Amino acid sequence: MSASTAPNGRDFPNGGGAASVLAAGIGSFLVALFALLADKIASIKNLMAFYKPTGPLSGVTTCAIVAWLVTWAILYVRWRNRSVALARVGTTALILLIAGVLLTFPPIADWF
Amino acid sequence: MEITTRSFWTMIHGMGFGALYLMACSGALVELYRRYCPRNAAPPTARDEVFLRVYLTAMALIAWLTVLTGAYIIYPWYRAVPPPGTANLAAFPQRLLLSSPFTSGWHSMGMEWKEHVAWIVPICTTMAAAVVLQYGRNLKSHLQLRNLVLSFVWMALFAAVVAGFFGAMINKNAPVEGGTTIRIMQGGRR
Numbered sequence: 001m002s003a004s005t006a007p008n009g010r011d012f013p014n015g016g017g018a019a020s021v022l023a024a025g026i027g028s029f030l031v032a033l034f035a036l037l038a039d040k041i042a043s044i045k046n047l048m049a050f051y052k053p054t055g056p057l058s059g060v061t062t063c064a065i066v067a068w069l070v071t072w073a074i075l076y077v078r079w080r081n082r083s084v085a086l087a088r089v090g091t092t093a094l095i096l097l098i099a100g101v102l103l104t105f106p107p108i109a110d111w112f
Numbered sequence: 113m114e115i116t117t118r119s120f121w122t123m124i125h126g127m128g129f130g131a132l133y134l135m136a137c138s139g140a141l142v143e144l145y146r147r148y149c150p151r152n153a154a155p156p157t158a159r160d161e162v163f164l165r166v167y168l169t170a171m172a173l174i175a176w177l178t179v180l181t182g183a184y185i186i187y188p189w190y191r192a193v194p195p196p197g198t199a200n201l202a203a204f205p206q207r208l209l210l211s212s213p214f215t216s217g218w219h220s221m222g223m224e225w226k227e228h229v230a231w232i233v234p235i236c237t238t239m240a241a242a243v244v245l246q247y248g249r250n251l252k253s254h255l256q257l258r259n260l261v262l263s264f265v266w267m268a269l270f271a272a273v274v275a276g277f278f279g280a281m282i283n284k285n286a287p288v289e290g291g292t293t294i295r296i297m298q299g300g301r302r
Binding site: 018 | 178179191221225227229231232233238239242245247248253254261263264270291
């Protein structure tokens, strides 16, 4: 997108932006979800040690990032040329983001 | 004046990339709010647009460098396992913290939270950079989208503050030390 394509902002579909926002929410939630699974299930913990010196953190974050990027690419291809219900997409993304942050907090993760 | 290689990398990670991100983040929040504020009658200029694109892309890069140096350079030193019978745990920060009930919380709460929540920062910042790269000045016409980007950057700032605070406190209680010594300068005799 060049800097000179500004005038008709309202006509610019929100789908591409919505895809980025929702994917970021999903990615943030997946970091917490994979961390929780690796913490609670020994077999997953061992599986996640992609790089031994870093331990399961290497697999947890690599899997979450790959899943985030794949989700982002899929959503972007599907939504880039259309406008979507941003209120609903944004609320879902924010809920996932907040859930992700809360689930990484050890006292909350320990409830599961 | 000397510094060990492990201390040097810890400094690059925390005081370099981490602190730089925290400072840049507050700037990004102000810029995103101010330049795309619907009450602001003047539309963002092409120069504003280029500035914010470069600024957020650099911020995303710094966020990635922070988590990558933390997880793949410093964390292995932090979680190193001492050989059986080791009495001096100074070179094994995680074990040193866990050896006392007065410091174990810095690991079980602090590091456990920090090591995961920090990864949310580059994800949110990359998203913000991507949206600004894609929309540029058009973001002013998409108030909902601009508010969502702002919310994610606020959350990234919160996660970065958590990671930065615990990183500093953990390093204060059990510093990552060791490796070769780098002599920066020779002090004079008094």
